[in-house]
Amino acid sequence: MTSTLKETIRPQARWKPRDVWCAVAGAVSLALAAWAASTVVLPVNSDVGLVGVLPFPFWAGVLILNVAFVMALRGDAAGPARSPVMVWLLVVLVLVLFGAAVFVTDVPRGEVAFRHLGIADALSRNVAIDPNIDAYFNWPGFFALLATVLGAAGLDPVTLALWAPVFNVGLWLVGVAVVTRCLTSDPRRRWLVLWLFCLGNWQDQDYLSPQAFGFFLYLVVVALALGPLAAKAPPFRGFRRADLAAWWRGRYPAEPRPGYRVAALAATLLLIVVISASHQLTPFMVLIALTALTLGGRLLPSRLPLIAGVVLMLWLVFPASTYLVGHPPLADAGLQTAIDANVVDRTNGTAGHVLVVQVRIALTLLLWTLAAIGTVRDWRRRRLDIRVLLLTVTPVFLFPAQSYGGEMLIRISLFALPFVALQASSVLLPTNIGYRPSSRAAGGLVLTCLVLAGMTVTGRFGNAQYDVFTDDEIAAITTLDRMAPPGSAIISAAHPTPWRNTDYLGHRYRTIEDLCPPDLSAATCGPVVYHYAKHNAAGSYLLLMSSAESSLVLQGQTTPGGFDDLEAWLDAQDGVELAYSNNNARVYRVEP
Amino acid sequence: MNFRELSRPTLALGVAAVVLSLVTLVGLPTPLQTLAAIGVLILLPGQALARLIPTTDAALGVLLVLGLGLATLTAVSTAMFYLTVWSWQACVVAMAVITVLACLARARQEVAS
Structure with a gap:
């Protein structure tokens, strides 16, 4: 059983x-x-x-x-x-x-999927892992998988990246479905959870990436923790030492077959090792989820979090030590730092861009509010499952530990989403389990789903002006890949740029926004970029695309006029010549 | 071990792993190569390993096939890169061997039960 x-x-x-x-x-x-x-x-x-x-x-x-x-x-x-x-x-x-x-x-959105294809390509060309290259080579698991699948299956890498969001969300839904089966017996609630999981999934983390892969494995671990590794605990009598000790000792496995539990434990350990080798953040999410379930008396063996912690530490101390020497894990910890990086720095830009950010925040708050109401409702009716509450809340504890490049809140909302959806569904369905919603309730549900769908499309594709690329832009990059000799520098205006998918280690890749923040004016930024380009022995190429310009303008880093001035200033310098242009992109060659 | 006592799914899984790995190594036209590679690299090892976990929940079984298949291939590929012996052909062979070993372990369970 x-x-x-x-x-x-x-x-x-x-x-x-x-x-x-x-x-x-x-x-x-x-x-x-x-x-x-x-x-x-x-x-x-x-x-x-x-x-x-x-x-x-x-x-x-x-x-x-x-x-x-x-x-x-x-x-x-x-x-x-x-x-x-x-x-x-x-x-x-x-x-x-x-x-x-x-x-x-037919071009994948964003920059990162292209970069990930480039890392897999670099791995398969070099047949070795050099952790000095960058952080990705300290957590190479997903890229090793990608290199093997691309090599053996003969798939077109760009097509794989294009369809990766659909494929990844499909995998996640299988995981969420199994997890939900462990937590509710109501078939309507199970289906609604899957629907809400999709409608609340604005985070855009489902592209070809280690985090998407890690999140799927996280769901498998949680499914095993709630299934064959689940424990039952006696009624909780209080926080007195004797009561706690009796409660702790009274836990017993929900699954009576020891062989099943041992096999599930072995599978969980394999998954934990692979997660630790594939992504920086996900193993911490696994660790706190397992710890919370154990402390809540709902997981056996109780040493599993300890084992997960040891595996995580071993990976950090050995294969990932090169990266950690220069990047201590708690270097940018602190609540204020986290708020600045995750909220304040993200709410800048044009009115439209700020509106998109506000919609994302509002969507998250709406779902969490529904979940909170559902939790109170379930608690009052004495049917609140403590496991759901633990799995919803625990990711939040990582918020002050790391700003994670300003993406920690996004990751937290994703890891909590299956359980937030489960609690939110409690509000949207009749109080009595298994009852059919009335016509009026069904109307309200349609309205809620429509609002969520509109907000998700807004939030998810809100950066389309700069993360959906035109054929012209791809043609410019293809041409640039052909003309740039090994060792040359390629300087794009901004992220995202769909580059590095074919020659990850062959060039020095920089962006203007990285070279001279925060002032991108021609007078200040122009000399910095020109100096950098001029002093690269193998020559440099400036890649200026419409999407990158939009990225800078939308996020309030420059204006259309300011960007044109910068380009004109660079074009007027010695040794700078236009090498390629089309309607949406220009490539300038800078002689050394 | 008496092969007559083996269940047909176990036997079929082991034979399919051997045949598909050979076919993948020889090479097929693109859509077939993709299917064969995904089968031998992910689905067959995942299924063989998931059968060692005696779950009665079909949905959990499907999740384990996908999860264990992907996790095992990741572990094998990463280890090969660290040992600088990686090639996708070596990974195909390794995954086929893992599938056959898992089938043998399952066969021992079947014979014992």
């Missing part, structure tokens, strides 16, 4: 007209959304990103999809619609929300 809860209500085996209509509605919404997204013209010219240019049929598709889902979820007295219908609607939602950019362009 496992702790996985059995469904209290079995869906009826026969197909009903409602099921068929819901499935057809899903197909119609997919067709509408995909067609509408494919009509978007690049580059995206809106400060609020894709949401500003997606035509009306896309939103009609989103509306139809959410109505169909709520109808299917409401079902009838026997339960929600059949599982294939619910799965199909989820597939459509993933394609619409996480594949929208794929319908717009």
Whole structure:
């Protein structure tokens, strides 16, 4: 017996007209959304990103999809619609929300996926790991996996990166589904959790990356911790020493088969090692989750967090020691530092960009508020599962420990999202488990889902003006890759730039925003960039793209006029000549 | 060990790993090569290892196939890079060997039970 809860209500085996209509509605919404997204013209010219240019049929598709889902979820007295219908609607939602950019362009969004392809390429060319190159080579697990899969499968790397968000969210949903099965017996709640997980997933961490891979493995570890490794504890009697000792000693495995538990423990240890080798942050998330479950009396063996901690420390002390020498883990710890990096520094820029950031914050707060209300409601009805609460709250403890390049809040909201969705679903469904939502409640649910979908598309694709690249920009980079000799410096205006995917170690890559912050004016920044470019023995290339310029303008680092002045100043210097240009990009060669 | 006592899925899994690894090493047209490689690198080892964990929950079983398959391939690839012996062909062979070993371990369980 496992702790996985059995469904209290079995869906009826026969197909009903409602099921068929819901499935057809899903197909119609997919067709509408995909067609509408494919009509978007690049580059995206809106400060609020894709949401500003997606035509009306896309939103009609989103509306139809959410109505169909709520109808299917409401079902009838026997339960929600059949599982294939619910799965199909989820597939459509993933394609619409996480594949929208794929319908717009055949180039992966953002810079980092390109960089990750370059690291895998560098690994497979060198067949060795040099930890002195950069941080990625201190946690090379995911890149080793990527190099092997790309080599053996013969896949086009860029196509893999393009579809990675859809693939990763699909993997995550399998994990969330299994975790949710361990935590609730209500089939409607299980489906709604998966839906809310997608609707609240604005964090955009599902691209081809170690963190996406790490998050999937984290979900597998949590599933094992809540399943075969779960423990049951006697009633808690108080904080007196004797009571605590009796409570601690009274814990027992929920799973009676020792062989099953040992095999699950071995699998968990393998997963912990791989997570520690693949990503900096995820092992800490695993460690605090396992620690919280153990201290809550819900995980056995109780030494598992200790083992996870030892594995993590061993990885930091040996394979990752090169990186840690120059970057102590707690160097930028502190609540104020974390707030500055995660909130203050992110709320700058044009009005549209600030609006997008505010929508992201509002979406997170909305879901957390719903979850808080759901938690209070469950607590009052004496059905609050302490494990959900622990898994929701524990990621927050990492907030003051590391600013993580200003991304800690994003990661925390992602790791808490499955459990936030679970608690939020408690508010959105009838109080009595297994009851069918009324028509009025279903209407409210549709409205909530629509609001969340609109906010997620806004938040997720809010940077489309600078992280969705045109064919012209890709053509400029391809040309630059051909013309730049080994050892030359390539200087782009800003991040994101879709580079480094083919010759990661072959050039010195810099951006103007990194070379001369915070003043990017021609008078101050121009000489700095020119001096850097001029003093590279193998020559330098300046890459100026529309998207990078938009990045600087949207985030308030320069103005269109200021950027033009900088380019004109650089163009006028000795040894600088225009080597390539098209509608969206210019490449200047700088002689040494 | 008496091979007649082996279950068909265990036998099929081991044979499929050997055949698919050979096919992947020889090479196929792109879509087939992709399927064969994903099978031999991730799905077959994942399935073979997940069968050593006697879960009765089908959903957890599917999750374990994916999780263990990806985690094992990551561990093998990373170790090969650190040992500077990596090639994707070596990884294919290693994953096929792991699948066969897991099938043998499962066969011992089946014979014992």
